Amino acid sequence: MVNAQVETIDTKHEQVKDYINKVLSLIEKPTITAEDAKWITSETINGFRENINPGFLEYRKTVTLDNQFAAVEWSDEGSCFKDVNGKSYIDCLGGFGIYNVGHRHPKVVKAVKDQLQHQALHSQDLLDPLRAMLGKVLADITPGDLKYSFFTNSGTESVEAALKIAKMYSDRTTFISTTRAFHGKSLGALSGTAKGMFRKPFLPLIPGFRHVPFGDIDFLRKTFEICSQVGEDVAAVLLEPIQGEGGIILPPENYLKEVRALCDQYGALLIFDEVQTGMGRTGKMFASELFDVEPDILCLAKAFGGGVMPAGAVVANEKTFQVLFDNPFMHTTTFGGNPLACAAALATINVLLEENLPARAAEVGEYLLNGLREAATGHEDKVMEIRGQGLMIGIEFHLDEVGYNISKGMFDEGVLVAGTLINSKTIRIEPPLTIAIEEADEVIATFKKVLESL
Structure with missing residues (x-):
């Protein structure tokens, strides 16, 4: 009986080691294949459901569109990150404000x-x-x-x-x-x-x-x-x-x-x-x-x-x-x-x-703030106020559902934003302080496109 239990534990440990080695080999790869991406997505969804918290999967559905609720991030650089399928997103959430100098600054x-x-x-x-x-x-x-x-x-x-x-x-x-x-x-x-x-x-x-x-x-x-x-x-x-x-x-x-x-x-x-x-x-x-x-x-x-x-x-x-x-x-x-x-x-x-990034935050922040306000012109029935300081910007809507739909739409177009924990009607724009003007223009254009589509 004891020997059988030991053999069972040893077998389980071998399986765990094999699994870990597969994960480590994926981390080691400079790029991953479509097959790798499929396995990573499947393991991520199952892992969150069974071993982390299934609530996260439901939460993701509220801020992303259709099958993209399972978007799995894999790499990042500069002002962007990529999912396992290679789709690039401009990061205007910034990890709730952690990427001030950009993603993985050299x-x-x-x-x-x-x-x-x-x-x-x-x-x-x-x-x-x-x-x-x-x-x-x-x-x-x-x-x-x-x-x-x-x-x-x-x-x-x-x-x-x-x-x-x-x-x-x-x-x-x-x-x-x-x-x-x-x-x-x-x-x-x-x-x-x-x-x-x-x-x-x-x-x-x-x-x-x-x-x-x-x-x-x-x-x-x-x-x-x-x-x-x-x-x-x-x-x-x-x-x-x-x-x-x-x-x-x-x-x-x-x-x-x-x-x-x-x-x-x-x-x-x-x-x-x-x-x-x-x-x-x-x-x-x-x-x-x-x-x-x-x-x-x-x-x-x-x-x-x-x-x-x-x-x-x-x-x-x-x-x-x-x-x-x-x-x-x-x-x-x-x-x-x-x-x-x-x-x-x-x-x-x-x-x-x-890189004088605080001053750059002030300059690009004003540019982005003005651009978002201009994009919202004519949509005062949806947008209550756009306010901010530097690259800490909030867009407040009259209704929660408008904010959620804007978040979903912008994510579908390759721009990540998110609501705030206290006020769900407000979405935040907090990109890296290194965001390029061209990327800021894309954020403004995406916001305008999604807003007009509602």
Whole structure:
């Protein structure tokens, strides 16, 4: 009986090894055949249905057309990616904002490959040099007196770290976030996120969070006053300078400066979640520079790793970050700030500076925004507003179904866009900052064609 079980396990392991070797051989191939593509598509659909989450297959049907719901991506470069059948798409979703320097920018890929030749991950005990060097660079390029960095693997982790630092900074437990905010889906970050659908199954979340309308400074002021009066003083305000998942919502003029002033008046910290707005997306390296406001804590991720490595960071001023000086192990992460991620981040910052991509985002963003608005002329019954900053653009429609149909139609024509998590009526346009003018023209023309076909 025991021997039979061992033989069964051995047979299963041999089958697994054969399967893995087939997958690795496909990865190794510079190009794949039509037969390969068919097998990859079949295995992908079956794998999602049986071993990942069948819900993803239904979700894809809502944003793509007919049999393209099973579109399987395989390769990418520049502003585009290709599916397994070789069809090319202009990427205006950008991985929800991770491809600021483009897909697989050669300098970012080279930095990771070079680092991989001598060390992939650090020992955790010795001092790893790239983390120190990246920290110095961030201190030099971030606004104001932001100085100390803690490195993470994602935006949610960056927000979690920021919240813990703010909790350690004082004995206060009240946090203020805003309606339509999105800060992540782990319990701490989710406490700041606004969408009820994501929150309800996990209530109660972290106590002490209050949500106020984004852009309403009077409501925020009254909330500060009430919290002070009842002894629930505010520890920190958590904000996206421009709301991303909320539907690309820009703040009213002087709003962020007034938020900063309120935080200073009541002794609260200001946390800017620039996971989506950072790294040049809005026309400046950081959106806080657009509004001339310096946060106490800045959260980064998404494009921070250059679209090659998962990477994030929390950068804080000394008065705030010093709570971790006595015991740096109060908050740690195994993979955050690993050598490969730091190499990618350093190369990404270098590309942003060398190619002047923040300024290019401002220029091409204005061009794209004007072109989309012109294309929407005469369709005011469908399009409510087109707004944005840099290459962070939202198109809001009167009805959800119009947005979905636009997304489907544009995908069918080879342009990937997507809705937002908070406002399904709004689709986002967030291409790489390297997108060519000719590609921007194609996006505009495709939007116009699909809009006119509805």
